[in-house]
């Protein structure tokens with residue numbers, strides 16, 4: 644068999660689904676109070692007889708729901724009235740997410756006829772919404788040819804799951820800028836009517852705030868006070 648034939652056999656074989664699912668759980672992110680669905684990333688080739696869903700946290704594993712005869716029955720009080728299924732029980736919806744729902748989920752899917760079971764594992768992480776960031780202008784140097792400044796973006800939180808990125812927007816066009824909390828920018832006058840946006844994100848949520856360059860680069864009071872030197876102040 645050639646490599647591509649082998650690959651084709653692998654892709655057609657339902658066994659691959661079992662193997663990949665066991666090796667690496669499917670990562671899912673959810674936002675507290677919102678809904679999330681856990682579902683196979685690949686099509687399941689065989690009709691499904693029944694599905695049992697398990698939840699594990701701190702190495703304790705609970706059976707949380709059974710799907711049999713087209714009926715879902717919820718088996719664990721933590722999830723009462725918060726679970727739904729579709730796709731023959733292979734996709735689980737969890738509503739009104741709580742932080743304690745973070746953990747590992749397994750769907751034990753029994754195939755019709757064969758009695759064979761496929762285990763699919765998911766790792767769900769429930770995140771808090773990210774707060775609105777705040778942009779501070781730290782330094783500005785303005786000459787007739789250049790507007791150079793430093794912007795610092797921060798958020799009132801200690802969460803370590805956050806990352807920061809920036810975009811420059813000019814006439815409805817967005818352009819990614821350097822990642823990170825602080826950016827140094829040098830702009831010539833034709834770009835002074837744009838704005839910078841700071842985005843703060845975790846895997847489940849993002850927020851942005853923007854600062855107009857008009858307020859930085861065309862501010863006459865700053866221009867006067869910065870002639871021959873620099874000035875620093877905060878915006879927002």
Ligand SMILES: *[C@@H]1O[C@H](CO)[C@@H](O)[C@H](O)[C@H]1NC(C)=O
Nearest residue numbers: 806807808819820821822823
């Ligand atoms: C910023 O970080 C994201 C991942 O968080 C990455 O995909 C992107 O390429 C980065 N952009 C820049 C300009 O470094």
Ligand SMILES: *[C@@H]1O[C@H](CO)[C@@H](O)[C@H](O)[C@H]1NC(C)=O
Nearest residue numbers: 784785786789790791829830
């Ligand atoms: C602003 O930045 C440009 C490009 O980096 C540089 O050539 C210029 O000297 C800077 N101007 C001031 C006033 O710092």
Ligand SMILES: *[C@@H]1O[C@H](CO)[C@@H](O)[C@H](O)[C@H]1NC(C)=O
Nearest residue numbers: 810817840842849850851852
């Ligand atoms: C920035 O946030 C606002 C809501 O504050 C949102 O409407 C807008 O779509 C966001 N911009 C981008 C580019 O995501």
